[in-house]
Amino acid sequence: MKVIVIGAGPAGITCAYELCKAGVEVKVFEASGAVGGLARSISLWNQTVDIGPHRFFSSDARVNRLWLEVVGQDYRMVDRLTRIYYRKRFFSYPLQPVNALINMGPVEAARSLLSYAREKISPQAPRDGATDTFEFWVVNRFGRRLFELFFKTYSEKLWGIGCDELDADFAAQRIKKFSLGEAIKSAFKLGNGKHKTLVDQFAYPLQGTGMVYERMAEYVRQRGGQVHLNCPVRRVRNTERKIEGIELENGDAIDADFVVSTMPLTLLAGRLGGVPESVQAAIDSLSYRNTILVYLLVDSPSLFPDQWLYIHAADLQVGRVTNFRNWAPSLYGNESNSILALEYWANAGDPLWKETEENLIALAEREMRSTGLLGQAAVTAGQVYRIPRCYPVYKRGYKEKLQVVVDYLHPFERLIPIGRYGAFKYNNQDHSILMGILAAENIVENRQNDLWSINTDYEAYQETAVITETGLVIGGG
Ligand SMILES: Cc1cc2nc3c(=O)[nH]c(=O)nc-3n(C[C@H](O)[C@H](O)[C@H](O)COP(=O)(O)OP(=O)(O)OC[C@H]3O[C@@H](n4cnc5c(N)ncnc54)[C@H](O)[C@@H]3O)c2cc1C
Incomplete structure (x- = not known):
């Protein structure tokens, strides 16, 4: 055979x-x-980096057995730290209600809780009656206000379409059974120091x-x-x-x-x-979203502690930033600087997709500086990778x-x-x-x-x- x-x-x-x-x-x-x-993984500036963040996680025995068979002892457990950058503040992700409410301030926190309560007491029907959208799915579980604060901007940057055009499958596969109610329950269990979803670790190959x-x-x-x-x-x-x-x-x-x-x-x-024509028409209607990864070499060993940050700020085009300094020391060895990877998403016809490497590196540095996360550290080099067809787009009807x-x-x-x-x-x-x-x-x-x-x-x-x-x-x- x-x-x-x-x-x-x-x-x-x-x-x-x-x-x-x-x-x-x-x-x-x-x-x-x-x-x-x-x-x-790729070698860059004498270090090893991945294509953006790559956390391996599975609860399937078959997958984990195979992974361990191949990796042997050559991995380490990483304590996950990932946050959302929004309005110059950092919110824990997965969302932790106490952290989120404190960061938001009392007015926004009250608005969010009220909006969640309203959704639970009398769920709002979507204007066009479509309940299979990402927007409906999230609003139903988190309330409209939290949807607008923590889901809308990021999702629209990623997919390039409105959340009411995005199929709920995306949420169902990625957010799973998580909801504000679940998060609050977890927060109480965390108070006992037992619940493990919020003490997340993952195995990472050396x-x-x-x-x-x-x-x-x-x-x-x-x-x-x-x-x-x-x-x-x-x-x-x-x-x-x-x-x-x-x-x-x-x-x-x-x-x-x-x-x-x-x-x-x-x-x-x-x-x-x-x-057949009908099949070709179906093929033509399936689309993918492209990614541009801009790697920056920054002259500092400690910029911020997260493995990656989600960038929800609407005034920044970047969607996610990975800091490879926080994964495994074997990636950077004796080097004393940090490599960041900034993810931008675009369709093939977008001006951003066709932008020159030089301009993309300048954009990435400018946006990173505006967050304050670079401090005074110099950016000493940049490298761009363009990845076509990175994400299958779960547009409604797909x-x-x-x-x-x-x-x-x-x-x-x-x-x-x-x-x-x-x-x-x-x-x-x-x-x-x-x-x-x-x-x-x-x-x-x-x-x-x-x-x-x-x-x-x-x-x-x-x-x-x-x-x-x-x-x-x-x-x-
Ligand atoms: C930025 C980013 C972050 C991610 N983060 C995570 C994460 O944290 N955790 C996680 O588990 N996963 C993550 N993923 C997803 C993970 O990378 C993919 O799930 C995985 O790589 C998919 O494997 P695949 O073999 O299905 O497809 P791919 O990795 O896309 O591999 C397909 C291969 O086929 C080759 N190919 C394509 N066309 C042809 C052709 N005509 N002839 C020959 N070869 C061809 C390609 O070159 C490629 O090597 C992330 C992905 C991205 C882009």
């Missing part, structure tokens, strides 16, 4: 790793010059997030598999929906029995040949369009689309790793795992476990 995997991000390389373990002949074709995809995927690729190579870098795949070859293999951008054709694809779903489906594409792909039996843009799912690493594991199971053991349901119905675990300082703890999470 010959399997081709398109893309060496977490989903693709996990699948290849699992297939190699089972003795299957695997060839991975990766478009870029590195493995790890969005979760790769050589950066990408270390996990580099090790997986190394294992694949050692077991006789192939990992080809700088080899973009153009299309999946098929005759009447029977998979034959792939065609690379350079025209080379490679045969396979199965193709596991993590390339953008829209490109995969659109290039299968003979796509599910119906996605379903059209999924239905179209269904008869292509030996074609398995997985991953973040690969399956058009707003995946974290754990979701993509799980997709990789389950895709390999489907091939090797002829299982019928429903890969489309991961990260839609991700609560359905058989066994839970979390990684701690001493390894895996079953039943945690």
Whole structure:
């Protein structure tokens, strides 16, 4: 059995790793010059950094077992500190009611609580009656005032559309069951010093997030598999929906029995040949949001203590700032300066996306200075990375369009689309790793795992476990 995997991000390389373990002949074709995809680590100014913040967390025993199998002892537990920067103040995130109310001041705090109470007593129906929006979901759980303060600006920066145009799936997947009521309950439990959601720790690989995927690729190579870098795949070859293999951008054709694809779903489906008009229309209506990452080298070892900050201030374009000084000392070694990564989001046609590197670095420095977080420290270098198709946009109605594409792909039996843009799912690493594991199971053991349901119905675990300082703890999470 010959399997081709398109893309060496977490989903693709996990699948290849699992297939190699089972003795299957695997060839991975990766478009870029590195493995790890969005979760790769890069060397910059004599330090190691990730593509923005990459906290690994899963409560799925399967994912955690695999992660530990690869990482071994080479990780450390990081005490999470992440806050929201808003009106020159810092609010704990996840939101802690006491901290938020003190920071807001008595008037704003009273307004927020009243607005929450009003929502609980008599929920406001949305103007157009649509209850499947991000806005409705959040207002319902936090009240309108807190929605406006802590969710609206950031979400609109990220997605580039109004919160009333954004599907509630985004909130349901990311904010989960959290609500102001839950937060208040947690605050009381924290008073007893017991509740662990607010004492958040995560496991971080000593050589950066990408270390996990580099090790997986190394294992694949050692077991006789192939990992080809700088080899973009153009299309999946098929005759009447029977998979034959792939065609690379350079025209080379490679045969396979199965193709596991993590390339953008829209490109995969659109290039299968003979796509019906209705399917093409659905494909065209699915869109992605791009990210611009501006890295700044700042001449100071201690700027602020957070691993990352959410920037809710509406007068700043930046959405999130990562401080790599606060992850693991092994990332910076003997260097005495800090690397920050500022995230900007844009659509392909936006002026910001086309802005010169020089202007983007100047913008990032200017915005960082305006927060006061740089103090007197000098910015000594800057570097820009542009990442297209970073976020699948959960615009209202996307599910119906996605379903059209999924239905179209269904008869292509030996074609398995997985991953973040690969399956058009707003995946974290754990979701993509799980997709990789389950895709390999489907091939090797002829299982019928429903890969489309991961990260839609991700609560359905058989066994839970979390990684701690001493390894895996079953039943945690
Ligand atoms: C700024 C940022 C912060 C994040 N923070 C976190 C976090 O804190 N925690 C967390 O768990 N996750 C985080 N994530 C998400 C995480 O990076 C992704 O979930 C994960 O990388 C998805 O893996 P994937 O393999 O599905 O896709 P990707 O990582 O996108 O990998 C896909 C791979 O396919 C390759 N490819 C694409 N097209 C082709 C082609 N035609 N031919 C060959 N190869 C191709 C790409 O080059 C890429 O290497 C973050 C992501 C971003 C952008």
